Amino acid sequence: MKEWMIELSNKGIVKTEKEVKMMAPLTLAYMGDAVYEAFIRDYLIHRSNLAVGELHKMAISYVKAKAQAAIVHQLEKQLTEEEWGIVKKGRNQKSPSPPKNADLIDYKYATGFETLLGYLFYTGRVQRLMDIMEKSVEIINNNNP
Structure with missing residues (x-):
């Protein structure tokens, strides 16, 4: 998984810090x-031999807003001040549509988590991005034995 992210970085997807900070959260x-989502799908495919429908059901437990909110809360102390600021910036954005299957607070924190991942992706911090996503899987696996 990491390899394709590095390859994208090498093809010019990485932006300057200034450019990324100018992007909407x-x-x-x-x-x-x-x-x-791509990381989770790859993770599940490499760890099981299930049909696509079952993979999809498993993926939902990792990517739903409630799970992402739990992840970001458990990671808070491991995030830098800058990273937590990015989470808060994403969390505080007004959503264009109300969440359908999530509490508003969970949805906002999930948006903050996703904002951080997008920020790390576009700034080319692939190793930090991978670390956070790998920790997120551990958090979900530990909460759902």
């Missing part, structure tokens, strides 16, 4: 959501 969250 919800735009970063949009990319963060995609990166995290």
